[in-house]
Amino acid sequence: DPKIIQKPKYLVAVTGSEKILICEQYLGHNAMYWYRQSAKKPLEFMFSYSYQKLMDNQTASSRFQPQSSKKNHLDLQITALKPDDSATYFCASSQETGGTYEQYFGPGTRLTVL
Amino acid sequence: GDSVTQTEGLVTLTEGLPVMLNCTYQTIYSNPFLFWYVQHLNESPRLLLKSFTDNKRTEHQGFHATLHKSSSSFHLQKSSAQLSDSALYYCALSGNQGGSAKLIFGEGTKLTVSS
Numbered sequence: 193d194p195k196i197i198q199k200p201k202y203l204v205a206v207t208g209s210e211k212i213l214i215c216e217q218y219l220g221h222n223a224m225y226w227y228r229q230s231a232k233k234p235l236e237f238m239f240s241y242s243y244q245k246l247m248d249n250q251t252a253s254s255r256f257q258p259q260s261s262k263k264n265h266l267d268l269q270i271t272a273l274k275p276d277d278s279a280t281y282f283c284a285s286s287q288e289t290g291g292t293y294e295q296y297f298g299p300g301t302r303l304t305v306l
Numbered sequence: 307g308d309s310v311t312q313t314e315g316l317v318t319l320t321e322g323l324p325v326m327l328n329c330t331y332q333t334i335y336s337n338p339f340l341f342w343y344v345q346h347l348n349e350s351p352r353l354l355l356k357s358f359t360d361n362k363r364t365e366h367q368g369f370h371a372t373l374h375k376s377s378s379s380f381h382l383q384k385s386s387a388q389l390s391d392s393a394l395y396y397c398a399l400s401g402n403q404g405g406s407a408k409l410i411f412g413e414g415t416k417l418t419v420s421s
Contacts, residue, residue: 225409227409234396234414235409236411237408237410237411248407282351293339293400294356295353296411297350297351297352297365298350299350300350
């Protein structure tokens with residue numbers, strides 16, 4: 193069974209619309225992250241959460257808003273979508289305490305903005 | 307700020323030849339964690355190696371790397387490339403020892419192994 197679930201796997205959106213990317217992890221981890229990978233840039237850190245609290249935000253745009261409704265959930269809401277937002281978005285998780293801090297990645301959501 | 311440099315964007319090898327992918331880093335932290343992730347086509351990144359101990363060799367699945375703080379390097383090596391090693395390899399740095407610390411990735415090296 194997959195330990196990190198991301199939904200949907202593929203997403204097509206029109207410019208200006210809003211989408212939510214879902215991430216759930218069943219590894220018992222207490223830290224979760226979002227990364228983005230596009231043709232223009234390699235893996236790029238966006239957000240980190242620890243115990244459902246925002247720890248770090250490297251995303252300049254407020255159009256990207258993480259949401260943590262449960263301790264093993266970290267969704268990503270993207271508003272006013274632009275073609276440049278087209279990328280694969282990976283959710284990751286790690287164990288903050290007592291671990292070696294290695295991060296495990298979900299399968300990704302491939303977003304295409306037309 | 308922290309950064310990771312992978313000098314080779316593309317490496318093409320014949321099966322059986324040794325692999326060496328370069329990784330150097332810059333960080334303000336004295337005890338960084340270094341990682342190698344591998345990403346096969348249409349898959350997500352998967353951890354291959356990790357280290358935070360200076361001058362200690364770490365090995366996994368035939369690959370090995372040694373963290374050298376004196377030269378800020380963490381090069382990935384393998385004695386004999388296999389066709390299945392063809393993938394994108396990322397070197398990554400975590401400067402903060404907290405578990406919620408971000409990973410800073412290099413640009414990645416695409417390794418293509420042919421027969």
